[in-house]
Amino acid sequence: MPTADGAHSRRLSSDDVYHQLRTLILENAIAPGERVNIDALARQLGVSQTPIREAVRRLEGDHLLHKVPGKGYQTTPLLDLDSLRQLFEFRLVVDLWAVRAVAVNRLGNPSGWLHEEIERFTRAIVGVPDIRQHLLEHDTRFHGLILGALGNDVVKNAYDQTHCHFHAFRLYSPDTNGALTIEEHARLAHAIEACDPDEAETAMREHLTKAFYRFARAFDDTGNIQLRFPQSPRIF
Numbered sequence: 001m002p003t004a005d006g007a008h009s010r011r012l013s014s015d016d017v018y019h020q021l022r023t024l025i026l027e028n029a030i031a032p033g034e035r036v037n038i039d040a041l042a043r044q045l046g047v048s049q050t051p052i053r054e055a056v057r058r059l060e061g062d063h064l065l066h067k068v069p070g071k072g073y074q075t076t077p078l079l080d081l082d083s084l085r086q087l088f089e090f091r092l093v094v095d096l097w098a099v100r101a102v103a104v105n106r107l108g109n110p111s112g113w114l115h116e117e118i119e120r121f122t123r124a125i126v127g128v129p130d131i132r133q134h135l136l137e138h139d140t141r142f143h144g145l146i147l148g149a150l151g152n153d154v155v156k157n158a159y160d161q162t163h164c165h166f167h168a169f170r171l172y173s174p175d176t177n178g179a180l181t182i183e184e185h186a187r188l189a190h191a192i193e194a195c196d197p198d199e200a201e202t203a204m205r206e207h208l209t210k211a212f213y214r215f216a217r218a219f220d221d222t223g224n225i226q227l228r229f230p231q232s233p234r235i236f
């Protein structure tokens with residue numbers, strides 16, 4: 001089994017092991033349904049079993065590994081197209097509501113953090129040939145900032161439980177240089193900054209729709225699959 005960065009000599013912390021294993025799973029270097037052998041991983045990474053076990057438990061929480069009775073841990077299967085649709089329809093309900101709520105909140109407006117996050121991502125990918133992990137982490141943080149600004153832990157926890165970013169990015173890397181994501185996120189950040197809920201909702205709907213069809217390219221035959229949008233009446 002390869003390592004994510006080819007490094008064997010450096011002493012790895014539990015966090016390093018977690019990130020390295022997570023990258024291997026997300027990039028399908030450990031295939032869906034493949035058994036994960038804790039002894040072999042410990043030998044390969046030159047660490048004791050303790051950080052491997054900790055990483056494996058975290059990855060189980062991420063729904064990237066699951067325990068099979070009598071067989072130990074295996075990577076979970078990839079989403080099929082219908083599951084991807086369901087995930088994005090959930091996001092359309094939650095993210096559209098969230099962005100409207102956040103865009104009318106002048107006191108707790110997160111646009112400064114959103115612009116900062118876009119700038120940080122833009123700097124981080126300069127000269128990087130494969131931006132997949134940067135893109136995943138940026139998109140997770142960007143939408144997490146909007147949901148975090150809502151101040152509703154029930155909604156935030158329900159969203160986090162879907163692990164939507166991990167599972168979508170496991171299918172396909174949809175934006176090879178990050179330009180589309182930066183453009184769509186910048187539009188969202190500006191609409192939130194302007195406290196314009198209609199434009200923020202439109203920008204979020206378009207962003208999620210485009211992102212869904214970008215991820216759906218992982219499938220040879222997408223048929224006539226269509227996202228169903230939440231409709232008015234609006235709550236705000």
Ligand SMILES: [Zn+2]
Pocket residue numbers: 139142143181185207
């Ligand atoms: Zn996004």
